[in-house]
Amino acid sequence: TLGIRDSLPPREALRLRIRWVQELQVRLVREAARRLAVRGGLDEPSKVGLLRWPELIEALEGGPLPGDLKERLPRAASAPLPDAFRLAEGGVVVAERTAREGEGQGVSGGRATGTAWDGTGPRPPDAVLVVRTLDPALAPLLPGLAGLVAQTGSPLSHLAVLAREFGLPTVVGATDAVRRFPPGSRLTVDGTTGDVQPHAVEPHLNEPQGDLR
Known part of the structure; x- marks a missing residue:
């Protein structure tokens, strides 16, 4: 340390x-x-x-x-807070969205394309870890990742600090990232601009393509 x-x-x-x-x-x-x-x-x-x-x-x-x-x-238990929000008059929580859905804040520079992974199941060789929060318990998963995307977090987050140490492209504050980038989807992460772009997954030639008649 x-x-x-x-x-x-x-x-x-x-x-x-x-x-x-x-x-x-x-x-x-x-x-x-x-x-x-x-x-x-x-x-x-x-x-x-x-x-x-x-x-x-x-x-x-x-x-x-x-x-x-x-x-x-x-x-009393309340609904989870939105990933990004502001307090309106009277302390009312108002959800906010980034200028473009899926765009967040880059906290560790670099650009990488890989396969979305939620931290469970088989790990793709080009895994981009997509999570809701930057839980410090995820630190052992960082080595070997292609990128990291989180719905919440900041440059101060412990995992963000470690990501910079590893030179791992990382974006936080990516709206609805877990929903938008399910495991197996392809995406490009720009840890400098905060941009996260999905890509269409091309089917393999040997996979059934449906009735072509």
Whole structure:
């Protein structure tokens, strides 16, 4: 990890450090929940998300948990947020689309053509990984890919940083990419402009072509 960090440009190194801090914060809260559960005050570790930050600090320092914690309820589940959106007046979520469907933001330069792959099943030799989110757990799949396309993400995403390190053409914010580029489809990824273009898949000559009469 130190070698990768030292070889990155200063701006990328700063972004990587910010990402590390965010990941450490998640681990910190999970460990805090575990300790409070072991102590017996927190009956369900998942309820740590119902605590305000000062309440969490006080509990970790030996203080009591809020008396109304058992009555607190998590926010009602809502529909997943659009890949790109803005907040209108009153906090209403309004979906936004890019200037052209399928076009996104290039976060790792280069251009490549390959076969769409969703990370499951047989991997094509020229695989372009197409996913909804840049899950850090996908990092082991990066070596050998022809390209990477995601519906969400940013240049700050951990996977985007790694993609630049691998020299892997990568586009994020590609609207409806998972639907538009199903496994097996052909596409060209431009990690500089953010353009993602599908191609018609030509049938093999030995495949049945239907009734030609």
